[in-house]
Amino acid sequence: MYVCICSAVTDRQIREAAQAGARTLKDLGRDLGVGRGCGLCAPCARSCLEAATEFQGCQAQSDHLAQLAY
16 A cells, blocks of 8 residues: 555555665655655654554564574
């Protein structure tokens, strides 16, 4: 789904940016151009980024617990 129409950025690109280290809307603006046009995408982009980073945190914790089990 397109999140930022002005810069043609999708939710998938935001997830990939989060995996690459983006943590703030400013990071997304620098890396992908999110929020540089009209700015209406900012709330949705922030939500996508937060969801992606939260998922990464859960994934990392799960991986760590799996390693401890061995």
